[in-house]
Amino acid sequence: MTASDPCFLSVAEAAALIAAKRLSPVELVRAYLARIERLDGTLHAYVRVLPDEALAAAHAAEAETAAGRHRGPLHGIPIGLKDIYDTAGVATEGGSKLCLGRIPPADATTTRLLKQAGVILLGKLTTWEFAIGGTAFDTPFPPARNPWNTERDPAGSSSGSGAAVAAGLCAMAMGSDTGGSIRWPAAWCGLAGLKPTYGRVSRAGIMPLSFSLDHAGPLTWTVEDAAIVLQAIAGHDPGDPGSADRTVPDYRAALASADLKGVRLGIARGMFERDCPASGAMGAAFDAAVEVLRRLGASIAEIELPPLALYNATASLITRSEGFAIHEKTLRERPQDYGALARDRLTIGAYVRASDMVQAMRRRLMLIEATEAAMAGFDAILLPTCPDPAPVLGELGPYFDNRRPCHYATVSTTAGCRCRCRSSAAISTRRRYCASAMPTSGRHSGASAGRSCEEGAYSAVTLVKSWYQLCAG
Amino acid sequence: MADNIEDRFAVETELLGLKLLPGQEANLRAAYGVLREAVALVGTDYPFEAEPAHVFAPAPDWASRR
Numbered sequence: 001m002t003a004s005d006p007c008f009l010s011v012a013e014a015a016a017l018i019a020a021k022r023l024s025p026v027e028l029v030r031a032y033l034a035r036i037e038r039l040d041g042t043l044h045a046y047v048r049v050l051p052d053e054a055l056a057a058a059h060a061a062e063a064e065t066a067a068g069r070h071r072g073p074l075h076g077i078p079i080g081l082k083d084i085y086d087t088a089g090v091a092t093e094g095g096s097k098l099c100l101g102r103i104p105p106a107d108a109t110t111t112r113l114l115k116q117a118g119v120i121l122l123g124k125l126t127t128w129e130f131a132i133g134g135t136a137f138d139t140p141f142p143p144a145r146n147p148w149n150t151e152r153d154p155a156g157s158s159s160g161s162g163a164a165v166a167a168g169l170c171a172m173a174m175g176s177d178t179g180g181s182i183r184w185p186a187a188w189c190g191l192a193g194l195k196p197t198y199g200r201v202s203r204a205g206i207m208p209l210s211f212s213l214d215h216a217g218p219l220t221w222t223v224e225d226a227a228i229v230l231q232a233i234a235g236h237d238p239g240d241p242g243s244a245d246r247t248v249p250d251y252r253a254a255l256a257s258a259d260l261k262g263v264r265l266g267i268a269r270g271m272f273e274r275d276c277p278a279s280g281a282m283g284a285a286f287d288a289a290v291e292v293l294r295r296l297g298a299s300i301a302e303i304e305l306p307p308l309a310l311y312n313a314t315a316s317l318i319t320r321s322e323g324f325a326i327h328e329k330t331l332r333e334r335p336q337d338y339g340a341l342a343r344d345r346l347t348i349g350a351y352v353r354a355s356d357m358v359q360a361m362r363r364r365l366m367l368i369e370a371t372e373a374a375m376a377g378f379d380a381i382l383l384p385t386c387p388d389p390a391p392v393l394g395e396l397g398p399y400f401d402n403r404r405p406c407h408y409a410t411v412s413t414t415a416g417c418r419c420r421c422r423s424s425a426a427i428s429t430r431r432r433y434c435a436s437a438m439p440t441s442g443r444h445s446g447a448s449a450g451r452s453c454e455e456g457a458y459s460a461v462t463l464v465k466s467w468y469q470l471c472a473g
Numbered sequence: 474m475a476d477n478i479e480d481r482f483a484v485e486t487e488l489l490g491l492k493l494l495p496g497q498e499a500n501l502r503a504a505y506g507v508l509r510e511a512v513a514l515v516g517t518d519y520p521f522e523a524e525p526a527h528v529f530a531p532a533p534d535w536a537s538r539r
Binding site (some may be wrong): 314317332340 | 485496513
């Protein structure tokens, strides 16, 4: 990576240069394609690259700019989509043998909105099989690797999305998050990952895993970039029964001020010190971030939430049950065509009894109410994203532990769904603030790369702003 | 109902009519243990007045927020 490498411009930076006609979308796409060609044989972030289509779209974007038709901050920005986002005429296979050759007739709503905003689709990105299968070696596509250390796991299920952005293989990537699948890879890949409030972004045309817990959102270098993307994809969609009809605010404007005076933050310390103790490095990084926030003027106090295991258990029963409902027919008819991890993780949902599911739904409502009560007087909750750094690829356990999960993200997913929670948005930001997986310096293997991160205060501010305002709706 | 978790798993597998592939049974049995722990954590001891009929509401009502 060099300081002038266009592949490591943020979306906002690239957008400004494109708008000023100082950066050509065509050259930008060529730079990304060259980098993909050079590195993706190792990283496996992409399952399908679309060079011809991307270059054609780049030429069109350039022509539009020349003609004075600039679409906004995503005009000419090269992106990748997790391969569960439908793309008209382009295979969308969900990382599964079951869907090989599946070519959707129409774009997902989010795909369409992003295209309307001017993005250029570089290709489709690696996903855990059906967004649940884990880091698998028995599916049609090899697992993505972490660009910071290619021996390590990038997390999932938006594994290719995290790897692609972190390696400079696209400017932004879309992922999906049912229990933490945007925020977890964002943490281990050193990115910002945004799970919007439930109902804010349409899931229509995205392969489902759990109807009441699925979310769509971006992985980006900065929170500002996440705001730019959210602006383009937020809004009511009749095609998604969970979509909310509510005015979309100006997210980017909320980031303009660096002042945190009056912002009230609650630290759920019991979660990562008692319920599931974070490793020393993660805890230290989190504490350092909290001090930055305090110096910037935020008022900080500790809050107590229900036990982490309760959030995890509740989300697990709901996800397993809904996932099995979606996959039961194919699990019974073609079980051999699933990878072992996806097959097992989905099949176990058959053992969730109807009464178990109902109790989980009741418990979910109580967790929502308890979380809201705990948050009274606070603007946001602060937590590390993960208790531990990324393990070697393939060493993630086959099943998530109720008491020691790989991340704390399930808290906001479980407590944020449905209609009662004021705002369920959550964001993971990179290094020093969310306990990312690996050090920011060193451990850069041959394929690794990343932006410098001497922007502590900025990231700290945007972290809070994102919870406080950016995602409030 | 079978007494131990292994027997319960076997009984439920048969009742569900699941045809497990070779090697799948051991993995699922382990997962079944985690699942039953989740069920126990979620619990069943809810007071009647906590019955949340609106849990089953189909769509978010954002107007009630804030």
